[in-house]
Amino acid sequence: MNGNPDMRALLRVGGLEKRFGENAVLRGIDLEVTAGDRIAIIGASGSGKSTLLRCLNFMELPTAGRIELDGVAVGSERRRGDGSIERVYAEAELTRLRRRIGMVFQQFNLFPHMTAIGNVMEGLRTVLRRPAAEARARALVELTRVGLADKAEEYPARLSGGQKQRVAIARALALDPEILLFDEPTSSLDPELVGEVLAVIRSLAEEGRTMLLVTHELGFAYHFASRVLFLADGVIHEQGSPEEVLKHPREARTQAFLARHRAFSF
Amino acid sequence: MYQWDFAPVLANFDLLALGLLNTFAVTGTALAFGVPLGLALALARLTGKPLLAWPAGLLIEVFRTTPPLVQLFWFFFALPILIRVEMTPFMAAAATFSIQSAAFFAEVFRGGIVSIERGQWEAGRAIGMTHSQAMRRIILPQAVKRMIPAFMERAIELMKTTTLVAVVSYADLLYQANELAQKTFRPLEVLTVAALLYFVCIFAVSLASRALERRLAVSGETTVR
Numbered sequence: 001m002n003g004n005p006d007m008r009a010l011l012r013v014g015g016l017e018k019r020f021g022e023n024a025v026l027r028g029i030d031l032e033v034t035a036g037d038r039i040a041i042i043g044a045s046g047s048g049k050s051t052l053l054r055c056l057n058f059m060e061l062p063t064a065g066r067i068e069l070d071g072v073a074v075g076s077e078r079r080r081g082d083g084s085i086e087r088v089y090a091e092a093e094l095t096r097l098r099r100r101i102g103m104v105f106q107q108f109n110l111f112p113h114m115t116a117i118g119n120v121m122e123g124l125r126t127v128l129r130r131p132a133a134e135a136r137a138r139a140l141v142e143l144t145r146v147g148l149a150d151k152a153e154e155y156p157a158r159l160s161g162g163q164k165q166r167v168a169i170a171r172a173l174a175l176d177p178e179i180l181l182f183d184e185p186t187s188s189l190d191p192e193l194v195g196e197v198l199a200v201i202r203s204l205a206e207e208g209r210t211m212l213l214v215t216h217e218l219g220f221a222y223h224f225a226s227r228v229l230f231l232a233d234g235v236i237h238e239q240g241s242p243e244e245v246l247k248h249p250r251e252a253r254t255q256a257f258l259a260r261h262r263a264f265s266f
Numbered sequence: 267m268y269q270w271d272f273a274p275v276l277a278n279f280d281l282l283a284l285g286l287l288n289t290f291a292v293t294g295t296a297l298a299f300g301v302p303l304g305l306a307l308a309l310a311r312l313t314g315k316p317l318l319a320w321p322a323g324l325l326i327e328v329f330r331t332t333p334p335l336v337q338l339f340w341f342f343f344a345l346p347i348l349i350r351v352e353m354t355p356f357m358a359a360a361a362t363f364s365i366q367s368a369a370f371f372a373e374v375f376r377g378g379i380v381s382i383e384r385g386q387w388e389a390g391r392a393i394g395m396t397h398s399q400a401m402r403r404i405i406l407p408q409a410v411k412r413m414i415p416a417f418m419e420r421a422i423e424l425m426k427t428t429t430l431v432a433v434v435s436y437a438d439l440l441y442q443a444n445e446l447a448q449k450t451f452r453p454l455e456v457l458t459v460a461a462l463l464y465f466v467c468i469f470a471v472s473l474a475s476r477a478l479e480r481r482l483a484v485s486g487e488t489t490v491r
Contacts, residue, residue, distance in 0.1 A: 059388055099394035109389035113407050123393035126403050175393060
């Protein structure tokens with residue numbers, strides 16, 4: 001599926017399950033992500049697509065299954081009292097891992113008490129302990145990339161939704177993540193602001209970055225993705241190229257989802 | 267018809283000024299120890315670790331639910347008997363009000379911290395912050411801003427509650443006013459001037475806090491209407 005058999009998976013997910021109490025949200029996900037992959041994750045609400053994304057950088061701890069980053073399994077095995085095996089995760093390991101996997105949220109989650117450039121510098125200063133001047137220069141590069149160098153000294157409250165999301169993308173980029181996760185990045189934006197955020201994401205795709213995107217923008221997914229995953233009931237119900245999944249879906253549920261979804265144009 | 271006469275009060279104003287200084291001393295000490303101790307208690311309570319959360323919770327509840335006058339008596343009269351430490355009136359007053367205000371500030375801190383949206387924690391963790399880095403850099407600065415009104419309310423309450431220290435013969439403003447009233451036979455005038463001094467000090471603090479809130483409001487959300 002990845003085309004190039006020599007390429008090792010950057011991210012490998014096996015048997016991933018996530019339960020919240022009695023509610024099984026993910027029921028066995030297997031996934032391989034190779035460097036440069038652009039994966040769009042679609043599905044109805046409640047299908048587990050956001051939870052899947054949030055498990056990949058351990059915002060949520062998986063209930064079962066394992067995740068390897070660059071060939072190294074995250075966490076360690078421990079034998080329970082009844083002899084079964086569970087994975088345990090040390091907070092320090094997860095903290096280090098999250099530097100390598102950037103995340104962009106639906107609600108932006110900018111730090112409101114910091115300026116735009118303060119937001120972008122924060123990870124460089126506090127997490128990577130870079131000197132202020134170096135961090136500022138790097139932050140400005142990222143703000144320029146998302147077209148907001150002139151808003152560097154503005155506080156988030158003075159930015160539009162689209163601008164906030166672009167700052168949030170710059171904040172994630174500043175740490176040089178190996179993988180970028182986008183959790184419905186345009187879902188809380190006014191329709192006229194969606195385009196500017198998608199344009200930034202498209203430019204990142206052109207740079208060959210490895211990205212996973214949960215989205216309802218099927219038209220964008222079609223152009224953006226190298227692979228589309230359709231999630232239903234916590235499993236990958238169908239996957240393939242955008243052409244295969246979005247235009248010629250094999251599975252009845254995928255067809256029903258696409259038909260129910262508001263009309264989109266390629 | 268009562269003849270108001272403020273001349274004896276003004277002639278002895280130095281006594282009241284000394285009392286005011288002492289009031290500042292005990293209020294200031296209580297704030298200086300109460301705020302950091304309150305933060306520590308709040309963080310201990312929020313860890314969710316029983317070994318830290320329980321003692322902190324117990325201390326907070328005991329000091330919030332018992333009368334400050336009784337607490338003061340305990341520090342001044344009971345502690346010397348129980349553990350043989352002699353306390354000066356100032357030490358007893360400072361200890362009582364430090365811990366008592368810590369208990370209240372702990373709840374203010376806790377309320378401020380839990381009011382910050384979960385997304386802020388997640389954004390901090392997503393860029394690789396540890397829990398304590400996110401607390402220090404992301405959560406507390408925002409929580410403190412939201413806490414300012416409640417914090418000022420407590421500080422004002424504290425300054426007025428310190429009038430209780432008169433019972434352990436600490437010469438605060440109200441204690442001095444009482445002395446002066448007996449000396450001059452002018453209790454109405456003396457107490458009026460004392461009240462005026464409280465008003466001026468507290469009102470000044472209250473104005474300063476509004477100015478501070480307004481200055482902090484530049485970054486968006488505001489608590490000033």
